[in-house]
Amino acid sequence: MKTDSTTMKKQINNQIKEFLKYLEEIRGYSDLTIKSYDETLREAFLNHKESEAAKNIEIFQEDKNRIFNLMPYRIKIASLNSKTISKKLSAIRSFAKYLNDKGERVVVRADDSIKIAKTLPKPISHKIITEALLLAEPFERLIVTMFYALGVRISELASLETKDLSQGWIRVFGKGSKQRDMPLLPMLEEMLNDYLSLSKQKKFIFEKNGEKLSENSLRYIVIKVFKRVNIKVSPHQLRHSYATELLNNNAPIADVSELLGHSSMATTQIYTKLGSALKQKNYDKAHPLCGADK
Structure with a gap:
């Protein structure tokens, strides 16, 4: 036995x-x-x-x-x-x-599924992100801007290689090695070019001692930047912010889903629920009848 x-x-x-x-x-x-x-x-x-x-x-x-x-x-x-x-x-x-x-x-x-309370993502407002970026060092600013301007996962940012860059575009490899081409904002492309001209990458865009910068290092940079404005922020929240801003400014959900690298549009729809929740909150604050029963 x-x-x-x-x-x-x-x-x-x-x-x-x-x-x-x-x-x-x-x-x-x-x-x-x-x-x-x-x-x-x-x-x-x-x-x-x-x-x-x-x-x-x-x-x-x-x-x-x-x-x-x-x-x-x-x-x-x-x-x-x-x-x-x-x-x-x-x-x-x-x-x-x-x-x-x-x-x-x-x-x-004994594999019965358990119910999980669905929680909406918690994006950070553009105003707070802007305030944090003003206090960031150049390298920190580049990291936070890439998370916010591209909506990438932390594993995707860590794995970006110099060969993935082309004029106006960057190629991102997501879950299951699925690739997607992301447009680079001119200001972000300029920041990247300035950074790469001063550093000596062998392979990855963000390296330390010839190896790609770890996810923990990237996470620490984001936390440190936002700590200066007295708020705790994760890289994934910047991804939420990216998606929420696009949808709130009328970007088609199919395009947002593709940019995020979602395999199903149903995953992206959680951000539309977030938009509805914000609208309800703003409505409750603004309409005079909402305070009638209080």
């Missing part, structure tokens, strides 16, 4: 490694996403002491199917918030699907 358990753990460990390699090389997932998947799968399948073995996903054979019973693991993570639980379950589902696609017959049990 112990030998079988050891063999099974080795098999799962090898399959997790293969799966993570697939996510990186074939699907083009970011380092941060791969790390999250790795941590979840090892927590769920492997990283437990003997006394905690009952908290692992239960694996057994039934006819020709390999069963993943998630119930013990779900009980273990039940105290976490619903969004975290959903992400962990999604990683396990993706792993099971990968194994099935490779020819195994894996059945996942």
Whole structure:
């Protein structure tokens, strides 16, 4: 029994490694996403002491199917918030699907979805972004402007190469290595050209010691810039700001969806809901009848 358990753990460990390699090389997932998947799968399948073995996903054979019973693991993570639980379950589902696609017959049990409260993105106003940019150093200003003017993900900005630049355009590689050509504002193109003329890139636009600048470094720069105007801002909020400003100024949703690199327009529609929420808030403030019952 112990030998079988050891063999099974080795098999799962090898399959997790293969799966993570697939996510990186074939699907083009970011380092941060791969790390999250790795941590979840090892927590769920492997990283437990003997006394905690009952908290692992239960694996057994039934006819020709390999069963993943998630119930013990779900009980273990039940105290976490619903969004975290959903992400962990999604990683396990993706792993099971990968194994099935490779020819195994894996059945996942106790896999009921959980409801997550939908939250609207929180964009930063153009006024606040402008104030922060006035206080930024030239390199910081370039980083923040690229997030705001291009609406790129942090992984996309980190991966930009000098060869991706052409006059008036920049090529961005998104999730799953999907590429899209983004228009460069003249002021942003000028900032980029000035920066590149003074630096010595080997490959990536933003480098340190010959390697691309890490996502954590880019995130820290954004946080530092906005800290000067007493607000905490993430790079992803600047992406939200980009989308919201375009839609609020009547850009077609299909164009915005393409610029954001969304695979489905349904993902972009959350920003139209945000616009409706802002309109409602402004209406409540402005119309005299809104205060009649207060």
